[in-house]
Amino acid sequence: MSGKLSVQTGEDRDRRVLELWERVVEIEQRLIPTGLHVFGRASDEPECADLLRVVASFDRPESGARALTDLVAEGLGLGAYEGLLASKSENGLRERERVDEIVRASVSIFLREGVERACGLLETEARVPAVESAKVFALLARIREGLRTSAELDGLARALRGEYVEPGPGADIVQNPSILPTGRNTHAVNPYSVPSHTAYARAERVVGMLLERHRAEHGRYPRTMALVLWGLDNIKTQGEGVAQALWLLGVRPVRDRLNRVTEVEPVPLEELGRPRIDVLMTVSGIFRDLFGATMMLLDKAVRCVAELEEPSEMNPVRANISEQMSADGCAFDEAALRVFSNAPGSYGTNVNFMVMDSQWESADALGDLFVTRKCFAYGRDREGRALEGREARGALARSLARVEATYQNLDSFEIGITDVDHYFEYLGGVSKAVEKHAQVRPAIYLSDALSRDARVRSLEEMVRLETRAKTLNPKWYEGMLGHGFRGVAEIESHVTNTFGWSATADAVDGWVYEEVASTFVLDAEMLERLRRLNPHSARSLVARLLEAEGRGFWDADAETIERLREIYSRLEDQLEGVA
Ligand code: BEZ
Ligand code: MG
Secondary structure, eight states: OOSOOOOOSHHHHHHHHHHHHHHHHHHHHOOOOOSOOOTTOOOOHHHHHHHHHHHTTSOBGGGTBOOHHHHHHHHTTOOOHHHHHHOOSHHHHHHHHHHHHHHHHHHHHHHHHOHHHHHHHHHHHHOOOHHHHHHHHHHHHHHHHHHHOOOHHHHHHHHHTTOOOOEEEOSOTTTOGGGOSSSSEEEOOOGGGOSOHHHHHHHHHHHHHHHHHHHHHHSSOOSEEEEEEOHHHHHHTTSHHHHHHHHHHTEEEEEOTTSOEEEEEEOOHHHHOSOOOEEEEEEOHHHHHHOHHHHHHHHHHHHHHHTSOOOTTTOHHHHHHHHHHHHHOOOHHHHTOOEEEOOTTOOOOSHHHHHHTTOOSSTHHHHHHHHHHHOEEOSBOTTOOBOOSEEOHHHHHHHHTTOOEEEEEEOOSSOOTTTSTHHIIIIIHHHHHHHHHHSSOOEEEEEETTSSSOEEEEHHHHHHHHIIIIITOHHHHHHHHTTTHHHHHHHHHHHHHHHHHHHHHOOOOHHHHHHHIIIIISSHHHHHHHHHHOHHHHHHHHHHHHHHHHTTSOOOOHHHHHHHHHHHHHHHHHHHHHO
16 A cells, blocks of 8 residues: 555544555455466356356346345345445445355355355345346356357367358457357447447446546646547447547537437536536547547537537637637647547557667657657548548647546456556556646546446556556466466566556556565565576566666665566576576
């Protein structure tokens, strides 16, 4: 945990202990992948239990099943589970743990002894009517069957033979259990159906939390934000990221007579109850390729808001555009550019490669690279001509200079901000670019809109949570080490991705590096395991820790650094001996 423990009164201490307890529960309950997916192999029992428990903690209207957590909380007379999640009292936390424990027990009985016994347990322990719980377990039984069936090898062989592969939706299992069985031909979404009604409704809540959090910490709403939008996320969530951008601007999607989202209309300010937010959207190459119509919609939304005659404190989009037009003497079309991506045919920011290869001297270089890669504007001009990725470096820089907060939506339990290098290349990259052009580091937020307890977190909080729940969690790293050399590479890559958040956003506490060093390197037995399984990744991990210290991300004591250097040379010598 960050910050010093300053205890003044008994009341203070109790509050602090409760906060710590809540964080421990949060880490404990976080669904993490334990080990890599092995192509063609179905989920094992513990993994199956974890997944089913999370699936069962959401209402499933399509199956007529209610969330088990709600059924248990209500059966125990504790009201809605939502209320327990919001509660900050000791009692609330204990009750929540009690509900979670009963849900956990019922899922494990279901797996071992079947539906009837599981319903029986819930009836005795929590007075849950069997008619309700039976619907949940009927759904879980179908999902379990789907998890047992892996059509992956068969699907691959068919594809290689040029045969028909049955299509299936792309999502994660918690959002949409009908992705099972895996091994089918993942189909995307129709861009004209995005955002779905559900995505738009869910986005309102997350945007509300995001803006309230910023206001609580900074005294007012941000006037301008930068959002990262990815293609696969918006497929999985039917456009939650897109819907969040629309809500920030204060517009709603409008469907035409073919039920296609082709227009937007403003939500009146009285209804919105807050100022509109100016939104800069940096979208991935995949988003650009899959969601061409959506890029046009987002551009249209900005232009629509810019035309509204509203006071400048309530409509920063209009105010910023007119300020830019008079200061720079530029046209409306230039000042209204907000949707940026790579040049046509190009993908990614390359910020990840620059970080991983240690190819940067000053942090500005990372932000500059982001701008170089992402300064291509999409949308239409006033005459209706498509821009098709016109280079607009100046317009992007102008927009970045106004940004106060950056944000990305997390779409899946399966991949978090330290699992892959793409989160830091995008959200870290845009934040670093803002820092250069606005001359101040933005507030950086993420949300996992997916979890039952949807939360907006600061990047720093998210890095701490990922570190505790994954990198330093024996359940996670032992799962990885079970995969041999690839597992060590995964551990090393988590450390490098964490380092990426230091490089791009200065968002990693020193204790993270300290504990990574003591867990994986300074523990002789662990180091020997890593070295035997994968000496190259073991060496890279030590090198990354030394680089973190060298770049000032970690204030390690001299003795630790000395030991790391010795270990590094030893690993290096051994590798040379092998070569
Ligand atoms: C995307 O879905 O847009 C995406 C996926 C991986 C890396 C970056 C973007
Ligand atoms: Mg991309």
